[in-house]
Amino acid sequence: MAIGTAVRSGKIISIYDEKGRRLTNLSVGSGPKDGLQGFMSATVSVRFGPVINIYDERGRRLSVVSAGR
Numbered sequence: 001m002a003i004g005t006a007v008r009s010g011k012i013i014s015i016y017d018e019k020g021r022r023l024t025n026l027s028v029g030s031g032p033k034d035g036l037q038g039f040m041s042a043t044v045s046v047r048f049g050p051v052i053n054i055y056d057e058r059g060r061r062l063s064v065v066s067a068g069r
Helices: none
Strands: 003-009 012-017 022-027 035-039 044-048 051-055 061-066
Touching: 003 035, 012 035, 012 044
Parallel strands: none
Antiparallel strands: 003 012, 012 022, 035 044, 044 051, 051 061
16 A cells, blocks of 8 residues: 555644545654654654654554754
């Protein structure tokens, strides 16, 4: 399954496939920079504090990278 879109609503990011079916939800922090950073057909990037978590379409964390300042 490929990611069609990712949408933030409050402290939740919902990931949808190309047909609009929800695949999973992800939680985000409450910091001013926390939240959805972007998405592609296979991954979603979410900032949480000082790191950016990379997730697949099922919400499994694939990697973590420093968000910098």
